Amino acid sequence: MTQLTPTRRGFLTGAAGLVIATQLPLAARAQSAAATGSFTPNAFVRVGTDNTITVIIKHLEMGQGAYTGLASCVAEEMDADWSQVRAENAPADASLYTNAAFGLQGVGGSTGLASSYIQMRQAGAAARGMLVSAAARNWDVPESEITVEKGVVRHDASGNSASFGDLAEAATESAVPVEPPLKNEEEFTLIGQKVERLDSMAKSTGASDFTIDIYRDGMLTVAMRHSPKFGGKVASFNPEPALAIPGVERVEQISSGIAIYGQNTFAALKGREAVEIEWDDRGAETRSSEEMVRVWTEAARKPAAVAEESGDLDTALSEAATTLEAEYVFPFLAHAPLEPLDGVIELRDGEAEIWMGSQLQTVDHGVAAQTLGMDQGNIKLNTTLAGGSFGRRAQPGSEFMAQLAEVGKAAGNGAYKLLWTREDDIHGGYYRPLTVHRLRGGLDADGNIIAWDDTIANQSIIAGSPFEEALMQNGLDATAYEGSTRMPYAWPNHRVSWARMESPVSVLWWRSVGHTHTAYATETFLDELLEAGGKDPVAGRLELIKDAPRDRGVLERVADMAAWSGAGTGDKRYGVALHESFNSYVAMVAEVSNQGGMPHVSKIWCAVDCGYAVNPDVVIAQMEGGIGFGIGTAMFNEITLGEGGRVQQSNYDTYRMLRLNEMPEIEVSILNTGNEPTGVGEPGVPPVAPAIANAWRSLTGSTPRRQPFTVALS
Known part of the structure; x- marks a missing residue:
């Protein structure tokens, strides 16, 4: 009742x-x-x-x-x-x-x-x-x-x-x-109908309030200095040079670094430059990305914890008429939303009010209370609009809220806006984990896939977080390899394994989480196996998903949309990919040409089954946005640690976004299957990169084994 x-x-x-x-x-x-x-x-x-x-x-x-x-x-x-x-x-x-x-x-x-x-x-x-x-x-x-x-x-x-x-x-x-x-x-x-978005007009006119728009009487702006290495800590600091800057009001050490309080943003940032800090790097990550890739790759080549298996894989591989192997490397990735992390806190004699784009309000609220030493009932948390997130604002440990609360606690009664710069955000960690896949596949004499082996090496997002007990099963973090298990393809012998890696570099879910790398590795390797078996990429997949009607539905729809007749033979080639994530099913075909040794994507056809499409325009927009996000990531994005463990990227000039003239034409078809509505914010990302890579292999004969493509193809 x-x-x-x-x-x-x-x-x-x-x-x-x-x-x-x-x-x-x-x-x-x-x-x-x-x-x-x-x-x-x-x-x-x-x-x-x-x-x-x-x-x-x-x-x-x-x-x-x-x-x-x-x-x-x-x-x-x-x-x-x-x-x-x-x-x-x-x-x-x-x-x-x-x-x-x-x-x-x-x-x-x-x-x-x-x-x-x-x-x-x-x-x-x-x-x-x-x-x-x-x-x-x-x-x-x-x-x-x-x-x-x-x-x-x-x-x-x-x-x-x-x-x-x-x-x-x-x-x-x-x-x-x-x-x-x-x-x-x-x-x-x-x-199920097109309706005008409720937030578009206010955002277009500037009437909407994001956290950066919040101002309180007497508010100070706070800039942070963090360790340049993950795991580094403050050994000592001298605030005097910062306090000598006009407009700098105070300098405080908190657990995550040094906070500089200014009468305005300019003063806070100038004070941040001036403060003198000695760092303790004894617990810091000092390896470069390349050193970490070597360690991760070695782990992926060894037996690891089994997440899923069927049949007798080792025997199938040994008896296969044809075998293929491939190793894939995926870099750390920043979320890089347009609005960096920010928050406003106002303390008033045992009470607090907070404004921020909170994605996990319960976690943020609890951490604020714990950090401030207040009853949660004395803290009002206002959720503002957020200029993007892609997972960045959903921190299991609520580290940004803890920092904001510490900033307020260190200074006492008053209002404080903690404002991260773009550089803070790019350097700030909580990345999509660096990941290595090692895949092995076997075919019988008729070209049928009889063996599939995928070992994934990366860090755990969940380990050490408040969600570990609930989400990790038998020491396995499913977010590390999701999308490589529960695949719709029917082959008799398979194994998926996970090697958990360790590093002080902080990692977090990122738009579509583990599916970001598993879809690429599995869908490109599958394409190569189908080709080795003499099978068409679409027809070969359809043979393998006879008992997966929703997967079949989107694959058949996108093949019809693109008038699929194979990968092509001319200057433009076509690649297909299929992937389910967050209970939504998406298939894509990419039209790709070679432009100066790099893929040029001219069109993407996309079919999506998200149950019942409550707002078709929103579904289409999310698919389009996910496609652009996925193309930019595959082509350009990586966070690299240089010698000594320092991040080498800092802003959009070195962490490059997809540009307007690089966005392809996109055609989206929605299958309303009568099922309950499922998510669309993330499922548009995973299939686009493998579809592009499969078309590129048709053009050049090779699949990029490393992202971004600018590194793999240089």
Whole structure:
């Protein structure tokens, strides 16, 4: 039984009217957590007397369309007019705003809409039911005779009609529906349709508030000096040269480095340059990237912990008519969002208020309380819009929040904006892990794949984090090799192994996490095996996925879109790749030519099955963005440690982004398969690089074994 309870919340400001909180059923995988009483997912709707509908968004809006996607689910079930709908960020409150996929308030892993689809629809349906009940009481008519369309409640027999705003106050007296009925798909007018994004206009005009836009009276700007080597610590420092800079107010040592407080950004940065620091590098990473690659490669060539296996791989390899081997190297990668990490903290006599683009509000809120030594109830965490994240703002250990809280604690009452520069962000670690794959494959005399062996060597993202106990199974971190296991291809003998590597370099999930490297290694190696067996890349894959209908669906669709007839023979060649991630299925075909010894991508065809596409425009935009992100990464991006362990990149000039004239034409087709909606923020990234590489092999005869291509092909 689902019980929906009306409530008023002090933090919800604006026009008076109906405010409801909906206590909603949990996703099946979260039920065990719910049974402990540890969290209850909630969604909130506010109907104002000014006829606006404000949807409180519990997930960080970082460009992925959370405002629009979640609000459209509410508006659909309310039968609202889209022009009425607004969105605002929820406060940090895990008792109300938990993500059922995580058991805490936060978003990541493309779970935002997937985990909230039914919740938000129920919230809208409950609000609609309460408004209809109010109208029935006011007009003394049966509820069954009332209709709602585009925000207007009508009773045709009596001629009565009212807007949502007209009924908002009366609706607060309505009984809250228990398990309100939801629409059938054929009744949708907003879900599945193109709607205007709720955040676009304010962002375009500059009216939106990001963290960098927050100013408080008397606020100081804080710049940080971190160790130039990962694992380095402050041995000693002299603040006097910094304090001599006009506008520098104070210099403090905190656990992660030296904080310089200035009256403005210029003063803080000049003070940062001036402070004198001696570093203790005894626990630091002093190896170069190339030294680490050698160590990682040796580990990938040895037996490792088995993550998945079937059949008798060793016998199959020894008896194979043909065998192939390949080693792939993937570099550290920075997230490099347009807005670097930043936050504002204001301390007021035992209380604190914080503004930041928080992606894991529960974790950030808890770390702030622990660091400040305050009760969590005395800390208000405001989630602002974020200028990108790609995983960077979702830190399991909430290291940036800890730094922000330490900055405030060291200085006492007052307001402080901690602002990382682009260089801080690029140097700051929490990278996609450096990874090596070693693959071996075997074919029988008829060209059929009978053996598949993949050993992956990289660091664990989860080990040592608060999530280790819940997410690591038998010492295995699935994020390190996800996408290389549970593949849709049917071969009789296979093994996937993981070698856990260690380094002081901090690592973190990065847009599509382990799939970023596993899709490339597996899809390019598979293409080579199919070619060795005399099979077409599309037909060969279809033979291997007879029992994977959703994989088949996107592969057949993209082949039709591109009029696939093989990799081609002319100056333009074609490559295909297929990959499932975050429960969404994506297949791509790339059209590639040789431009000065580098791939030039002129077109990408993309087919995606993300269940039901709530907002097709958002789905297409996320596929397009993921494709651009994936191309730029494969072509140009790497973080390298030079001699002594210092990062060699610093800004967009040395960590190069894809340019506008390098973006290909993109055609996206969405398969609405009737399944529940799944994520789209990340699944567009993994297939694009292998599709390009497979086309490049058709052109040149070789697959780039190392990313970025600028290194592999130089």
